Amino acid sequence: MQTVSTPYGSLDLDPSILELGELLVSDDGVELEVVSLEPLRLEPAPEEAEDWGE
Numbered sequence: 229m230q231t232v233s234t235p236y237g238s239l240d241l242d243p244s245i246l247e248l249g250e251l252l253v254s255d256d257g258v259e260l261e262v263v264s265l266e267p268l269r270l271e272p273a274p275e276e277a278e279d280w281g282e
Contacts, residue, residue, distance in 0.1 A: 234270055236260060243268055 232239050237254030243265075250262045251273050260270040 232268065232270070234260065236270075236272060239270075 229240050229242055232241060234254060236258035237256030239252055239254050239260070241252065246262050246265060246268070248262055248265060252260050252262070252270065254260055259273040261273040263269050263271050
């Protein structure tokens with residue numbers, strides 16, 4: 229396990245099992261998306277649009 233610090237909080241993760249596009253939640257409750265594996269880069273996950281059943 230490795231602790232990764234981001235501007236959005238910290239995460240304890242194993243980089244060897246991460247997948248591109250995977251969603252993770254930081255200790256501050258921010259949902260982050262894995263956007264690059266080498267080097268490891270996390271960005272805030274895009275907001276999902278409301279589905280009004282249309």
